[in-house]
Amino acid sequence: MITTISTAFERELIKLIMERRADIVGNMVGGLAIKTIEEYREAVGKVSALDEVISLCEEVSTTINKTM
Numbered sequence: 018m019i020t021t022i023s024t025a026f027e028r029e030l031i032k033l034i035m036e037r038r039a040d041i042v043g044n045m046v047g048g049l050a051i052k053t054i055e056e057y058r059e060a061v062g063k064v065s066a067l068d069e070v071i072s073l074c075e076e077v078s079t080t081i082n083k084t085m
Contacts (some may be wrong), residue, residue, distance in 0.1 A: 031074055038067040 044050040045060050 022026060027074060027078060034067050034071055034074075038064055038071075041067075 029068050041060050045057065045064075051057050051060060
């Protein structure tokens, strides 16, 4: 039961992170929400941070799967 809840939590968390990333990228590509180079750099930083979080989630999942 706990494994099922953990797996569902992980899937939903990654889904939400990827949706947030897509929103930021969409704003960057559309250019509507980005008016200055500073805003662009901030958006790039957010995308990079979300990519890192996804990578860490995958790393944790791999580590847990190896120990079970």
